[in-house]
Amino acid sequence: MSKSFAYLDAINKEKWTASLDGGWRCGILTTNMSECINGVLKGARRLPVSALVEITLERTVHYFHVRAIKGQKMLQNNQLWTDFACKMFISWQQKAVEHTVTKYSHAQQSASVVTRRQGRHGMNTHVVKIANRECSCGKWNQFGIPCSHAQKVCGAYNISAASMVKDYYDVMAYNNTYSKHFEPVQSEDYWDDPNFQLVHDPTIRTVTRPGRNQTTRIHNEMDWRQTRARQEAQQQQGDSSVQENVP
Ligand SMILES: [Zn+2]
Structure with a gap:
């Protein structure tokens, strides 16, 4: 068993696999974090x-x-919340007006929600369980903000949907x-003395060549076909221009 396998195997799989995270999609949060730093x-x-x-x-x-x-x-x-959460919450609040709700269980605060028909779209049924903080559309889980379906059910059970927005959206946070x-x-x-000697060796620097950098991608048959098609098109163009120049 390799060292890396043993390292990963020791970590709870719910924390790092999309298939076993119970629908929480924790990766979305961490991926966004690293993508954000890439953007910065x-x-x-x-x-x-x-x-x-x-x-x-x-x-x-x-x-x-x-x-x-x-x-x-x-x-x-x-x-109350950051701009993103405010915008999301209000837009879903406005959408919730168009849904129809049927209450099922008061203990679970569950209900089914049918969306309004919009041309070919709409008329979808979603199941909401407020006690479990979940909606079958998955958006509540994904964003930590009650979706339009959840907000509709909250209204039906007289519960404040705003109190269920995740606290990491708080302006205080x-x-x-x-x-x-x-x-x-x-x-x-x-600056403080670094306590070590800096060695500068210009010979280990990579040689810079003029022009475009060479790609390291491994080419496959699709690239070969494309190159051939381009060459054929260029040849045809060349032939026709020669013909046009003929008096
Ligand atoms: Zn939903």
């Missing part, structure tokens, strides 16, 4: 290490600064995330 650092590639560190710090500082101001504004406006600040960095002359 867009363009910071193929640079020297010192430039990469500098640009990462610069952009993170900017990111925190802008969001700290935004968080304060949301707080002053007495906003947003503010806490960006409440810390970075210390400005002094000039290099004031």
